[in-house]
Amino acid sequence: MIKEKKLTSIRIDKNLYLRLQMAAKRENRSLNNFIETALYESVSYEPNEETIAAMEEVQEMIKNGTGKPIKNIREFLEMMRDEDGEEV
Incomplete structure (x- = not known):
């Protein structure tokens, strides 16, 4: 099953962008996947x-x-x- 995606554009600090790129590369993931996963984690956190x-x-x-x-x-x-x- 293919999930529906929404194309969007955001503006972020250049240094933050570079840090995100490096983090994604360290995890051998695309920048898009890394950012999407980080955003999901930040909005779905529930304490144990x-x-x-x-x-x-x-x-x-x-x-x-x-x-x-x-x-x-x-x-x-x-x-x-x-x-x-x-x-x-």
Whole structure:
């Protein structure tokens, strides 16, 4: 069975395009196939049971005051690094 395709045109940053080309080449895939697969993965992600449990745990911690929400991702990432600058 042949899937119906929609021809479209998009504008993306030249450096991003080059990175996509290199990634597709590393996986021995066409650029079109690589981009289409990446887009499918980005819109169809569903967390697994472990991730859902972790998210629920964080929500409970925030609710009972033992945790706090992340408001600044850069500060959070810095907090996650040890004194040597390596990720914990």
